[in-house]
Amino acid sequence: MYKNKITQALMLSAGMAVAATSFSTLAAEVPAGVKLAAKQEMVRGNGTEVESLDPQKVSGVPESNVIRDLLEGLVNQDGHGNLVGGVAKSWETKDNKTWIFHLRPEATWSNGDPVVASDFVYAWQRLADPKTGSPYASYLEMTTMKNAVDIISGKKSPDALGVEAVDAHTLKVSLEKPVPYFASMTVHTSMKPVNQKVVEKFGDKWTSPENYVGNGAYVLDKWVVNERIVLTRNTKYWDNDKTVLNQVTYLPIENQVAEMNRFLAGEVDVTYEMPNEHFKRLVKEYPEDVKVTPYLCSYYYEFNTTKAPFDNEKVRKALSYAIDRDVIAKFIVGKGETPAYNFTPLATNGLEVDMPEYSKLTQKERIAKAKALLEEAGYGPGNPLKFDLLYNTSENHKKVAVAIASMWKKQLGVTAVLENQEWKSYLDSKRQGNFEVSRAGWCGDYNEASTFLAIMRDGHSQNYPRYSSASYDSQLDKALTASSDAERAQAYKKAEALLAKDMPILPIYHYVNARLVNPNLGGYPENNPEDNIFSKDLYIIADK
Structure with missing residues (x-):
């Protein structure tokens, strides 16, 4: 079933109609009749300590889980993996080679700066630049973005990349070959924007809590290495009114049994994994807590x-x-x-x-x-x-x-x-x-x-x-x-x-993706095979 919905999403991204595709609501929509808990805070197991919170310098799932809350790209996904607008409110293509993205004028950074098309130009050029040393630089080659190969190999300057800010809220992307699924590729962590003046001012220290500026639904509040990362609501996020969770905490728990025990003790709402040897027992004893979902x-x-x-x-x-x-x-x-x-x-x-x-x-x-x-x-x-x-x-x-x-x-x-x-x-x-x-x-x-x-x-x-x-x-x-x-x-x-x-x-x-999930956690996506979970889509339901 989920495969058909993903196919639909790819058809949308392929620009099969010349008219722009528009999206509006992104964040959590609490079903009618659902009573929310007074305390809207979630704790997630995240497997290990993150390598970095710089989207152009990471390659792992734990890092992407956190960055997905801190930074928003052009396009997001809903709980079924369908494409929905992020910073881009709409986009179009006539030939799958030239793509135009129209950015939301209300999108802002957590420091109040407007999110503009040049932010994406800077971030993508930074991704391609050999000086960045990004482990995901080759991702741009996969998009076939113009001159990406030559830039990554050092033959051309990063400013030759096929991406252009037509104006503050219009981004033009030029590919060397038709890629009908290009819009879906912009969901990826490496394609998320960064604030140029903040990165250039602080260098590698821009990811410290006191310096971090993001455009996602949450801001970086605390980062205690090997202990926890705490995020709080970004009040300047363009769709903040529809966000429900006030705080999200990520725990770098490498031992699956320890993580399971903390879940069963009520200290964790979503685990990163489950201990293989306990799976059958957990299914039997805690059927409402076990979630097994498709995973690509x-x-x-x-x-x-x-x-x-x-x-x-x-x-x-x-x-x-x-x-x-x-x-x-x-x-x-x-x-x-x-x-x-x-x-x-x-x-x-x-x-x-x-x-x-x-x-x-x-x-x-x-x-x-x-x-x-x-x-x-x-x-x-x-x-x-x-x-x-x-x-x-x-x-x-x-x-x-x-x-x-x-x-x-x-x-x-x-x-x-x-x-x-x-x-x-x-x-x-x-x-x-x-x-x-x-x-x-x-x-x-x-x-x-x-x-x-x-x-x-x-x-x-x-x-x-x-x-x-x-x-x-x-x-x-x-x-x-x-x-x-x-x-x-x-x-x-x-x-x-x-x-x-x-x-x-x-x-x-x-x-497959098997983890323990608090039954009171609403909005958890069970049909997104890429496991892209956005905390802004989640909420805590009050105990009955």
Whole structure:
């Protein structure tokens, strides 16, 4: 059901009608008859300490959760993933290459400055500028924005980017190729505006609570590292009258059992995750609190293809074939996740996949192939394979890593030494290429297959495996220039087949989103597969 609604949203963003699409109400609409609690404050578990609150310098989900409340982009989503206006009250395109966004004149920054088109120009040029060092710079390449590739590679100045402030409230975006879903891409964290004079005045310290200026529904009140981030209502937000929650607190709880216990004690309203081993009990004992929703995310391991022996396709395939994905999906995580033999979640719009041949084999047959491949690569009892397996600190990630390492040891005699790092160090290790095999997860930045497949393009800032394939890149190029949805789907299908053949990543499972949610929390979105939760849409219901 949710897929049809997302398709509708993408049709809107595609500009199928020349007339502008307008939106008005964004914030929480409390249903008639619902009695609100006197205290409108919410506490959310957020998984880990955030790397930063600068939208152009982050790449993770925990960071996006907070920034979504502090900063507002051109376009938002409702609880079903449909596009709704943010700073842009309307937009239009005639050819999917030139996009015009009309900004709300009432939109202001938390310091009283008006939000204007040049704020987006500055932020997007900053995203592309190599001096920023953004881990999401390649996202602009995916939009095909004019000159993005040359700017990111240092060949052109950031002011050559295909974005222009026609006037204070009109933004013009020029793409090199038609992208019918471009409007949906502006929802992403990296595309949110920043206040130029504040960033330039304070530099990296602009994200401190005393300096932070945002244009979202909330302002940064307190940030106690490794303890909490507290947000309060932004009274200057253009739609503040419809916001209900007065305070939102984010807690960086890495231990899922500890987070669960704090929820059950009434200290947390929404958890980041759930402990896998407690899921069935929680469903039985607290059915009203357990929320399992669609989620466009893939869980996988990355091979550093620039380091031996992982520069050998046979080694990568052997390790992939030897793991039992059914056991991991059903018993190790076991919340409704599905085994993955391809990268992109199967519910993604525009995706058609021919499952790879090894997915059709029995596990016994896969193991036999894995042993043969490893032997061909020169490994066996006389020369056992040993390597480090990196994952970010999390009991759930540890359980998966322990299970997979056990499978490798039992079936292949391979030793994987588990190494966990806290979030910031883990991200830095991957960006620097300081790993052999690493846990990874990717969630769609918009609902279209390119949001997954593009990160494996040679040179992409999120291509941590350092995968390089001219054939693969050509399929993505064909998808961008496709004249029909069917032609684009064929290109994606061939790209997925190349990933299965070359195996730079080891797909493990496709996510669902399972968390504990206070039954008194109204407005919680259960049908947004990108899990974009806006606190301005939520409210606390009074106890009956």
